[in-house]
Amino acid sequence: MSAPPMTAQAVVTADRARHGAARLALFGLLGFSAGLPFYMFSTVLALRLAEHGVALAVIGFFAWVQLLPTCKFLWAPLLDRFGVPGFARFWGKRRGWIMLAQLGIASATAAMALTADDRSLGVTALFAVLLAFWTTTLEVAADAWRIELAPTADEQGPIVAANLWGYRSAMVAAGSGALLVADAAGWSAAYWLIAAAALAPFPLLVAMRGQPGGQANRAAAFFEGLLASAAILGAALGIVATVGSASLAGAARLGIDGNANVTPYVLAICLLPFLAMAAALPRIRRAGPASRLRTSVAIGPYVDFFWRYGTAALVLMAFVSLYRMGDVLALNLSKPMIRDLGYSLSQIGRADSVVALVASMAGVGIGGWIVTRWSQGWTLAAGAIFAAIGNFGFVWLAHRPSDEAALYLATAADQFGNGMAGAVFVVYLSMLVNPRYPGAQYAFLSGFAFLLPRLLSGAGGTIVERLDRAGFAGFDLFFLGSGVVSLAAIAFLPALMRIRPREDER
Template sequence: MQEQTLTWGQALRIYLKPRVLVMFFLGFSAGLPYLLVFTTLTAWLRDYGVSRTAIGFFAWVGITYSIKVLWAPVIDTVRLPLLTRWLGKRRSWMLVAQLGIAAGLFGLSQVNPQLALTQVALLCLWVAFSSATQDVVIDAYRIEAVLPEYQGAMAANYIAGYRVALLVAGAGALYVAEWGNWSISYMSMAMLMGVGIIATLLIAEPDHARVKREAEVFQHAWVDRVLGGGDHSRLWEWFVRAVCCPFLEFFQRNGRFALVLLLFVGIFRLSDIAMGIMAYPFYLDLGFSKTDIAEIGKIFGFFCTVAGAYLGGVIVLRYGILRPLIVGAAMAAATNLLFAHLAQVGPDRAWLAVVISADNISGGFANAVFIAYISSLTNQAYTATQYALFNSLMTLPGKFISGFSGMVVDAQGYSVYFIYVAIIGTPAILLAIYLWWRDKRTGESGAGPG
């Protein structure tokens, strides 16, 4: 992508385009179920006297989101009876996933955890599975619905909607439970899934005709190469077409450089994820009150994240992806040094506001740009599968490293820990610079738009 000549006003108006605007509502639909099977759920279970040991096991429900790449090939290739003909490839799966979430949340509203904890666990697993499926489809739709230069704006609206949903499913669900009860709370959340359902019914299906023809040629060649020209089962043929071809296409298109791209996807969010798990313990240990954390960290931080995401979307539209990607990587790493400084300053609300502002603006900016970048790496013939792979890869290394965060803090303190976290963000900055330099030198679109 070449540098754009749009004015700032023209760039900002991109957020009013129908397909960009609808991403806010799809983002809301994606974010709503997440906390309802995690932190909000744990509050509900504890309120009903469920043991902490049992509550801990519910964390395993989250594995569903990390392995969604396993069934993404099904979403990419399988047609749903009647629905696909009516709504199209993406909207049909989106509707089924949303109805699954709504049904699961309604089921939870009818269950007493004290009497049927196993049933609660199964319903949570169903909601998480349906939610992860919806994530796969929405990501595929987002990439296929607009031109690559609009992906930053699509990501920004998605992030904004997602963040609003987190507030509704977190604080909102707790308020409803306090005012009424948990049954009413989960039932109201099930009804709010109507936002996503209405959006799905109103949006237009992307055109898949051209990429479908290209995919059929590519798949036919690899089926013959892998299975030979003789007779073979339809299951094996489907496996090669749906599961193998998305990965084969990515490596064939990028060659050995594909390994560099996957490495970059895996390390870009290392600094962000490793810092996040220690944030709340850090605030409390430093002496901030829960009110300070709620007002500055949650409410003020929410607006900063959304502002950063929208800024990222506009910058991508005006200047391409790779240069903002360098800035985003640098900002994400550098803000950890502010946390290290805050550890020395102590419980100063003004400094907390500064740190939260910088961290959330940089986080929103970097996420919007990074989502646009990994979207550009996909082939629209295999959007769901390839993006699900990138999405899983970008969180797993950070989650693994963050598991050691408590040990480092206990041994060396918060200041040293945040300095370490800033340092592990350095490789992402260097790789982002390399990607920009390579794209500038070669002009190859396979290296990513810049």
């Protein structure tokens, strides 16, 4: 007997369900694409440098490669305004940038495979910076698209969870897979594997349907996009190499070497754009809708944030700079500490595989769920508490005999806390932005959120060494301090919950 025909409402509901499932799968894929290379210029690179005898202080300086995403506000407006020639004509502006970024990620990772002996730390840094740049570009394009498609917290929760599941799955796959391959076949093989995997989603994007109303031919747009991408990738390589060489030459003339304390100077340079905005706050608040400050392509999106929130913007920026600090501080030095405790690369790789993946996905899932059920203040508090517990877990691990089960437990606590805090924080930042400027403002806020943590992370190796020389347990105090900083963000929550943005009269 045939099934009764579906009602019109049932058809609409079914279409929405299919559309929603497809959207979640898409953003899971985009999260995978962005997460795959992250460990390759952070944690895995730190272990690689340590294996080649690079000093801990210098390894800490390499963590400053992770400062690059904090500067993404410099080029984020370009992604909102322009498209990649060829790719944008058929697949649209957002997907076009995502496709270019994937090509950049694959080429930079392959270059790191070719230079895996680390004989020239300058060359290693060059390709690590390029890898961080293209990874960040992919995130900017994907975040802007996500905010455009899902403007409310209820819509953001599931998409953020799917995106972070993909992101963290890729991070775990890259971290554990790279370490296991490196232990068996060397660092070059590990980076070649990740380069190939990073390009795997590219054919799926090419095969997707074009943008609505697009008139371009797929093949013609594809080949035009490849030519444009080659030119853009070459230009980026030249710019980074030139700026990097000039910076190293300038540092040498100033007498700056691996033993110099350059943290205050780096902090001052990174904070200049944000301090300039804060100083201009009275003028910004008086600016009308036609003011050049608010209509400028370059700074208009950022001026808009300060115009809407006023002095409360300073409170928001202080909070976001603290919230993920504990996670970031732990990221760069947790693996060298574990290696120093006597665990092998294979043991670390196994902990970073199934254990880390399950714990991280559980944390992300719970975080994505509670933002749709709990108030904003309670979700942010829960994320901070579990992130701090993850950091304290490394102190616990350091005082136990070498035991793989204990390593699994510490890794699980760290990844669960990171996943939960990450999910609730992404939704919180997404709700702060003006939908007129989703890419630029989210880049601005998320970049500032990791500026101070990544800067301090770069000095982490020096901090631990100085504590050890002073007779203290350097790693213990470092991870205890990073956990306490995560908890300190909770003190901002009563004030944060009273902040409301000014209505945009446009």
